[in-house]
Amino acid sequence: MPVSAQDTVKWVFTNYPPANVQTQGGHFKGFLHDIVVEVFAEGLNVKVDIAVYPWKRCQAMVKDGTADIMVTIPTPERLEYAVTHTRPIWIKRRILYTYRDHPKIHDIQRLSGLPSIKSGGYTVISYIGNGWVENDVEGVGIAVNYATTVDGMYRMLAAKRGDIVIEEKSLAAPRIAEQGLSERIVETDGIGSESGFHILISKKSSYAALVSRIDREVESMRSRNRFKQIFSNYGMADPN
Structure with missing residues (x-):
């Protein structure tokens, strides 16, 4: 053409x-x-x-x-x-975010990969239409709670309506800061996927x-x- x-x-x-x-x-x-x-x-x-x-x-x-x-x-x-x-x-490399006083925050810091998230029984928070979460995360049996928007995903995490958000740092950090959630949401050393x-x-x-x-x-x-x-x-x- x-x-x-x-x-x-x-x-x-x-x-x-x-x-x-x-x-x-x-x-x-x-x-x-x-x-x-x-x-x-x-x-x-x-x-x-x-x-x-x-x-x-x-x-x-x-x-x-x-x-x-x-x-x-x-x-x-x-x-x-x-x-x-x-x-x-x-290539989007996803790390794990959780709320500041999560009772298992030290365990989350050591998670690596979706199998470890599943075996730990953690609930992931995402947004409607996130195909990777729908296929790869829910697909392996991890529980997911969905927000209607990307920003809503972080507000849900701050409100403790799930354990972790799996996201790339350059995308997550600005959104968390813009919503004034930096004191309530913690970036961990845990790794989700890429x-x-x-x-x-x-x-x-x-x-x-x-x-x-x-x-x-x-x-x-x-x-x-x-x-x-x-x-x-x-x-x-x-x-x-």
């Missing part, structure tokens, strides 16, 4: 700083934002049109083809309606035919250390 400056790819996401966010002034930023815009706008000469929705709706829009792309973990369920490139654009994030393209989108070109653009950015440069702009080390 030929591409031109008039072509536009529709990307849907939920505000998730510092990965991707719409500011109060209506501008977009974030390390995933910068990567996706470089792949499409600079690599393929395709304008990126962004819309912000609840995460569950974002996934439904990519599934039914009313949106072209989203950036997330390519679970088996998502790959039934989307295609993607070979290697991730971001997952690769990809650009997922709806199988109903015309851009699905360009997945091999998208793959080449991603690898070109990697070879030119563009991921390292973009992550450093947000005070992060390149996790890839």
